[in-house]
Amino acid sequence: MLLFRGTRLIDSTAPARGLLAAIGGNGGEYDRLIGWLTPRMPDLSGRLQQLPDTGSDEIFGVDGRGSARLKLLAEDLGDGYRRFNLTDPGAEGAGIIVDSLSQNALEEELHILRELVDHAPMLAWHQEPSGAITWANDAYLSHMAQHLPDTADEGPIWPIPALFDLIVPETDQTVIRRARLGGDAAPEADLWFDCHIQRKDSQIMCFALPAGAAVRAERSLREFVQTLTKTFADLPIGLAIFDKDRALQLFNPALIDLTGLSAGFLIGRPTLYAFLDRLREARMVPEPKNYRSWREQMSNLESAAASGHHVETWLLPGGQTYRVTGRPHPDGAVAFLFEDITSETSLTRKFRTDLSMGRAVIEAMDDAIIVFSATGQTMLANAAYQTAFGLSEAMHHPSAPEALRAWQSSAQGGAGFERLRGCLNGTAGRQRQRGAMMGPDGRLMNWHFQPLQGGLSMVRFEAATETLAPTQPAAPQAAPEPQAEPMSRQRAQA
Structure with missing residues (x-):
């Protein structure tokens, strides 16, 4: 029996106090009592709202787990007072000494706890x-029963066998250990669990959470890292990866070969600046003017690599040339790649020197030379050609049709020019040929057509001190090449 004024408990009997203690929970006594009764008496709320009009009401509950059918007698005593008389009809006159309502509440809670623990997706035990x-x-x-086949058909076994060999802490604490179920005999059927061992005085509770997915992920990651490590080990490019705190986390053997740093120093996970300082001591960085400017340069290198792709070329004091590439990585990490490009740089310099020398030779020639691509674009025209045909800056690189029009205006037609036109248009065949035509200054010029590799075509003009007879494409049984004719006859033909 409970007496309330509003929602404040005024008085109660000993069994009522026992029931409230068994219910537990948060909130006041009234809210806890109504919250416990509502699932057992679905129409309780509506009946209580009508209590000021009816004065009293007798409400019966439905059957619940571990409890009998309850009866609630609710009375409105006026001035906000309400009295609840809660009884168990099944226990009336049965001589039950234990408070049945408190007992039913405890049985209800025990049933729920057992349901939760038995259906939990984890292993739980007390030892x-x-x-x-x-x-x-x-x-x-x-x-x-699954992993100890000898116990599957024997029913309950006492004492319960242990599935895991765990070390229990000596003091009151919680430890987590990963254990494998199934043993070494069947590695393909291994079941991994994260075992939480909680000790409180002499009570030891253990919970084993499935960790198979985490183990598989760690194994895949480990195999992936091993694959990357083997790949990096064969790379001729030195690799150094620094974490967000700029400590060295990964490097390959090529880094040792390129930098000359010891493996012991790198295994010690030096910081980025300690790594660069050691490179400076080994004269494996560009020689700085002073230490301050070098530190600024290295700081700029680190910040640029962390913010985006960054490439530098280091000319080392020993004559080597390194390409240093910085790339950002996830979680603030940064990777540096060191590549020895000394031979590549030397080859590039030699190639540029050869190109410059070839261009200088062509520019120094007295003959006018122009080279066309397979599409008719001008690839090269030396100074003698520009002087001979009076090219402007706009026509510095004329196309083949534009060059033909310029030659036609000066040559004023003629057989020699038509043969040259056929050479450039492809109608005369791609063979070495020569001929003569009138030049821009009114004097006769000899031309030489030379096909080059890649579809290129070169035309060379020279002053006609002796007029060359035109050449014909080679035939299967070509006659001997005719001798050059007198200058006067060639001029007449032109």
């Missing part, structure tokens, strides 16, 4: 300090 298991949930018993 003594000696290691003897005194209680286990259904998940534990199911795994025991």
